[in-house]
Amino acid sequence: MLRGRMHRLFALSLSIAATATGAGELSDWIAAQARAHSQHLQDVQKKGGGGGSLWRERGSAGPLLPDFVPPTSLAPLVKAVSPGVVNVSSLLDAPSSGLRGGNARRSLGSGFIISPDGFVVTNSHVIASAQSILVQLADGREYLADVVGRDASTDVALLRLEGSPGDLPTVYLGDSDALEVGDWVVAIGNPFGLDHSISHGMISAKERVLGIGVFDDFIQTDALINPGNSGGPLFNMRGEVVGVNTAIMSQGQGIGFAVPINMVKELIPNLRDNGKLARGWLGVNIVEGVSAHGKGAVVSDVFRGSPAAQAGLAPGDRVLGVNGATVQSFQQLLRKISFLAPGTRATLLVERDGRQLELTVTLAQRPSSRMLRTLAEADRADALGLILRELTADLARPLGLEPRSGVLVAGVIPGSAAEQSGLRAGDLITEANKRQVRAVKELQAAVEASDADAVLLRLRRGDLVRYVAVPVR
Structure with a gap:
């Protein structure tokens, strides 16, 4: 009934406007009413006496954001990168000469090939309890794999395929530091044993600390990551691996985490050479740097006889970088030093009394x-x-x-x-x-x-x- 009254009232208004102004001028009357209504809204936006707006609208004169054109299909990207993504399984009995024979197997997770001669990256927890490991490529080829090295604290493992022909398809590794919140990403893996399943989403956050260990530094994404995706790659829109899918939040769906690929690149040589992560050690106590720019890590104490003492590091020094890479916090310094092998000569960029200097330190092995x-x-x-x-x-x-x-x-x-x-x-x-x-x-x-x-x-x-x-x- 109310709707009928409003309809008749609106029709009556139009009729009056048409009679008063002529049917040909109806549009002008409507435009004038719109301008009056717009002025009313502008008046509402302004605070009493303050003159400031409650919100801002960009308008034609404001700075414009870059136009976002979503891809019509991710199929070309998926087709290009899928050959380098593998399924990682455990053989439950002794492997036979014919791998396609009667060996019982259990899918453990995913991985990706980083070199034509058969080095594969996956999660440490994926292969932690496996007696023998079988890797299946996207084209159906299967290889037994040896564990070259693994590190539980970062959940990264390096495998080597047995009998690799030397021309295996590989993925490209990208730069996870260049990621920005909001960037689109694609996860490829084997959730629930379903080979080469694809999900997509965006970067939700960076440098997430989950309390798993002292080396926490995760990428958060809403790309769907299910059991079986662990160890698989997280790709950017250039088809480069920017993370290793590693964890999901059991409390809710749509929240997944990945190890940044730049961290993995720092680990791989150490795992290849030592079989485990032999961590470097400076021998200092650190408090997180608090400066005008929020960068660096301040040395509070130096252990006598330690590598830091031998290099000339002193209490009060602010460590700004390691081997040319910027250090912005205590956690970053800890990770960068720990990922270098003992005996490595590292160059520290240090700020002391307002001036910068470089110190060369030979790292020792991190104590237990x-x-x-x-x-x-x-x-x-x-x-x-x-x-x-x-x-x-x-x-x-x-x-x-x-x-x-x-x-x-x-x-x-x-x-x-x-x-x-x-x-x-x-x-x-x-x-x-x-x-x-x-x-x-x-x-x-x-x-x-x-x-x-x-x-x-x-x-x-x-x-x-x-x-x-x-x-x-």
């Missing part, structure tokens, strides 16, 4: 988590590269030692003079340069008072007593 905790809790390592503990009554009793009968070596910094001289955790230092030591400060004082190039230590290791000369660095 237990050793790192000991470094944090124990007395500072001295110039010899030792981590020391006072031999208190509580500590001496279970060791069968007399309290304050020496200084206990709680750990040895990798690559230090002490390690090279053969010292190890559990040694008891009773003398330094023929002076008896019963406390950490006494040992440190003896070392600092020495003018020689080495310090002569008397050690007790079980029932064995020996003297060791340790160079002072």
Whole structure:
């Protein structure tokens, strides 16, 4: 009924307007009403007394965004990259000579070929418990694969296909740092054992920390990632791999994560050469840099005898880059150093007292988590590269030692003079340069008072007593 009244009212208005202005001028009357209504809206937008708008409209004079033209089809991209994407399965019994025979198999996930001679990247968790691994290409060819190396903390594994002909189809690796939130991506994998399934979406976020480990740095995407997609590639619109699909959120659909391909490129040489990720170590404590530009990582402490100390790094230095790559946070510095193998010579860009300088450091092997905790809790390592503990009554009793009968070596910094001289955790230092030591400060004082190039230590290791000369660095 109300609609009928409004309809009659509107018709009556038009009739009056037509009578007053002439039928030929009806459009002009409507236009005038529209202008009046537009002015009313502009008045509503303005705040009382402030003059500011509640929102902005671009209008014809405003800066325009680039036109987005979505692809009419992703088929050409999928066709070009699919040959390099593989299915990774586990053989449940001993492989027969004919792989297409009666071997029972279980699909584990996906992967992609990075070199014609058969190197394949996948997730570490995909092959963690596999007794034997079978890789199937898109054209149906099958190869047994060996695990070259894997790292659980980053969930990356490197495989090598047996009997590779040397001309396998490969994928191109892209630049994950160049990704922007909103970029379109395509995921290819084998969800639920369904070979070469395609999903697409966009980059939802970058540098996501999920609390899985200290090296978290995930790409978040809404491209559908299901069980079986793990280890498969995430492609950009250039057909380049920008991530390794690795995780889904069990709480909700449409949220998936991928390991950035730039991180994977840093890992691959280390995995190939060492079979596992032998992590580099600087030997510093870091607090995340807080500067005008929010970049860098500030050194709060340097362990004596560590690679950082030998390179001349000092507390207060701000590390801005590693090997030419910018460092913007503590996490980035930790990842970049850890992904380099021990023994690697790295160049650090450092800011000190307002000026920049480059320092060359030879990395040592990253200590175990237990050793790192000991470094944090124990007395500072001295110039010899030792981590020391006072031999208190509580500590001496279970060791069968007399309290304050020496200084206990709680750990040895990798690559230090002490390690090279053969010292190890559990040694008891009773003398330094023929002076008896019963406390950490006494040992440190003896070392600092020495003018020689080495310090002569008397050690007790079980029932064995020996003297060791340790160079002072």
